[in-house]
Amino acid sequence: MMVSQTGLLFGAEAAEAVSFSLLPALVIVPLLTALVIGLLPSSRGEYARLTALVGSAATGALSVYLLLDFDASDGGFQYVVAQDWIADFGLSLQFGVDGISLFLVVMTGILFPVGILATTAEHHPKAYHLWVMVLMAGSMGVFMALDLLLFFMFFEIVLVPMYFLIGGWGHGNRVYAALKFFIFTMAGSALMLVGIFGVVFLTARQTGVVTFDIRALAEAQALTGFESRAVLLAFALAFAVKVPLFPLHTWLPDAHTEAPTIGSVILAGVMLKLGTYGFLRFGLYLFPEASYDLAPLFLTLGVIGILYAAIVATMQRDLKRLIAYSSIAHLGFIMVGLFALNSQGIQGAVFQMVAHGISTGALFILVGWIYERRHTRLIAELSGLQKSAPIFAGVFTLVMLSSVGLPGLNGFVGEFLILLGAFNDEARWWAIIGTSGVILAALYLLWAYQRVFHGVAEGENATMADLKVSEFLSILPLLALIIGMGVYPKPILDRIEPAVDDLIAHIEANVDGFDEPEPDVPAEHDPRELLIEAFHEAEASHAESAEGEGE
Amino acid sequence: MLAQVATPEVPWSLLWPFLLMALGAVALVTITSLVTELRTRQFPSLFTIAMAVGGGASLPYIWGRIGEIPERRILVLDGAMSIDYFTIVAAAIILSAVVFAAIFLDDYLRREGLDGPEWYVLIMLSASGGLMMAAAEDLIVTFLGLEILSIAVYVLAALHLRRAESQEAGFKYFVLGALSSAFFLYGIALVYGATGSTRLSEIDAALFATNARGLVPAEDSSMILAGMALLLVGFGFKVSAAPFHLWTPDVYQGAPTPVVGFMASAVKVGGFAGLLRVFLAGFGRLGDDWRPVVGAMALLSIVIGSFLAIRQDNVKRMLAYSSISHAGFILIGLFAAGSRNAEVAQLGTRSVLFYLFAYTVMVVGSFGVVTLVGGRGDGKHDLSDYAGLAQRSPILAGFFLVLLFAQAGIPFTSGFLAKFGVIQAAVRDEAYVLAGVAMVAAVVGAYLYLRIIKTMFFSDGAHTVPVAAALDTNVEATPDGAVIAPDEQISLPPAAVAAILVAVAITLLWGFAPNIGGDILRDAAATFLR
């Protein structure tokens, strides 16, 4: 069934037919895969993984095809599918991608097959892969939905598979972690529903049309002043839980630590992005004026997140928990980029969302492998792994450096653009404080690396198996992306830029007295060139260090 | 020469579903008394299902007959009953509840070693009362329907002769039910005194007349307000809305489980159908007076249903509280349906009908699962009895999972769109407080369902392993060596499982494609528009 559908899409059918059905296919293919897995005979549980792999890879291939087929010069939504759903309620089935969501979709399409390939279910492979595929369908849907309620439904439905993945296949205190995760997020999304009703019906009162269409609502801009700020805050609370922003982050370390590897990969890679994507799409786009007014709040919370998470991460004894906290810090950067409210900052934020998904996903996979081999994630019990597993150490170094933000790797591009954008008249002080977070990130990650991989290898540490070929191949796509996106980010930024420029224009048009804050960098310097310059400077030293780590 | 007596014309074909239920009950009790060997077979169950399906099959025909008339309603029996689209939708819901109840009862009676067609007879009688309430255009008929509906269920609740809880539940239900019926009657008396009629259309006209003069005589107005309040008490009791919910947890816990499923679905639907008709067709003009009260009841029900459920440890009690909170959500829809704005009013009625249908399917499915888990003796309803259900019976746990998530209002289930519908109606009516509290309470309520799910899937019961998964049916023995004792095996009668599967399928289908039947609901919702 899937194969024939894929064949149809890639066949010599008219291009229009492809564009019409491509986006729904990204949701339907994983869903059908889940169905197939559910219908597999119980005695054939081992085929579940294969089916999931095929299904997710087919979806990933579709998303890559989407990327190649995407019109880079267009900042608007493409491949839009609009279908009436419940006309009485003003609901429609609307999907579409622009340069911002495109890469999140592609990232989702890549992370899932890699995650499935790189991990195995410890038990009940059928149910495990079924939930993973449901999760994939939901994650795809949430980035493509152009109808507010449809977005909400996807936003909330991803909780269910994640709840079961953490609760069923996690470690330690998994049931508690799963429950905490579910309740936190559900409470947040209830408020978002309040916000959705608010924006839809306050708009309807002015325009007389009840619609949940994001674009129509953004065009109408019916809410002003207190109303728009209140509704934005309702949305923001839901997203802040997901991001997570400082006081609402407590579910994340638990969920991340107790989740099975694939759960952590998807949580960090995809689900946290729902929050920042939400801020972008529903904060800046739907409520430009309120977002502008409240930007200092979000910048402050973002910066607090950066510093707080960095400090807490330094003290972590569990490697996985440490990475979880590093995620909070990275997401804080993304918030700073978004609310720098200029082209560089937002582009950087979008880029960083993708980069963080890939590098943190890879980190969680690697930590998962360490746990498989050593049955511990405590930093204190690990030592000298570099000697027993040199290739492992090399791969880990690369991924970790990308997370640190070393020039030439993908983490750098996003952070650089974010800071470049944030150093402007409005956000300068936050940028300055935030920058220290970069240093702290280097500190805690390198320190952790040193404790785990250097030193004396004794006992089990001395005999830990190195990376298997199959494992290396499964993580290879992520390594390639880490380097590829770092070395040559232009094709990605080219596609993000038009969408971001449209967004900035939208904000400028709707906020009185708002002018895109120019970065402090003199205007004659094109930021792109600065980026390339910085990259060349760093290239030499980076190459040395990578070799030095002994790949 | 024979004298002519003027009798109202009886259009038998339009009353077909009602007649099948009422006469079917009489026929069943007669047949099984004459041919006694039929009592223990599946005959009573099949007979009941046949009657309900037969009644359902006539609904499209009646729908067509209504469509031929411009007013879209046929007044029958001298105007005492109104056959309109609303009646048909309510009848369809009640009849489907009958089918489900008959299927679950068959296995239940076999398992419990109880025999007797009386259960089915009472179910059919009760359903006929519900149908009467839905169609009643006269408060006398509403009252008769209410009593037929209730008295049969009092007996059903007490009918498990070996369970003392059953009789206790029956008695509690009876006393409080009779009390509420008495209040209801007193309300009818006051309304009759104030308006001079018990006919809804005449009540409406009387209210219009007094309003048109611009003068409402003080005694009349206070009398009709008191009457309305008492009617609301009676209805509130039947639909278990707070503050008239106190009987619900005890009765749900004690009554035989398939009966509870029927109570939570058909009885509630009958009550709501009557409530909607009386308050929209009869007291529609006094909306400003009764809507605040209905809104307050809605809030109270939702809050009580969501918060008090948290400390329960009996699954039937939990579902009782959840049914209280569902009643609150439906009352929100009624609140909007009473709006002067025709568009909002129609949306409100529509959302109530959608909610009732979705809720009926969810709740009969849920109690179907509870019936099966309850085991012989109908006693395993403690939360701990659900520990590791995913291991013992993955299919049942999977079904229950979907139904509970639907009740919690998780997207892509009918439960989500049902809640969305009533809340949207409230927001359109600018009742923001109502909508806001409902949404917050929905989150709290979700914890209740999550607790059951957690117990089923992740709990370390003595007989289970920690981790369970819904769809792996190949789990037989538990790795920690605990052997499931034979009496712990949950028997899965095919008919009951198929019925639950249908409920699950409808719940999911409506979550994805709620437009199915949307036109029907829209037409039905237009019934009370002036």
Added chain:
Amino acid sequence: MLLNQYLLLAAALFCIGVYGVLTRKNGVMVLMSIELILNAVNINMVAFGVHNAEAGAASVGGAVFALFIIAVAAAEVGVGLAIVLLIYRNRRSINVADASLMKG
């Protein structure tokens, strides 16, 4: 007599009935209290019916309704007594306060 006097009598009976339902512990007494309420309604109904007829309405609805109520009340009490009997058989007591198997 004035209509009010009938209504007051009915209201008094109603209140006595409600009081009885709430305070009586004996199951049969509870049933009797319920009967009292229903009869209060009957008085109301008949009084209103006569009042309406005097006001020129052709309806005899009140009296007819009272007949219905008498029939329904009989059915209700029949069921009620049957349930009380069942409880008595199981428990040798018709004290409502003893019926407390379920709490929560």
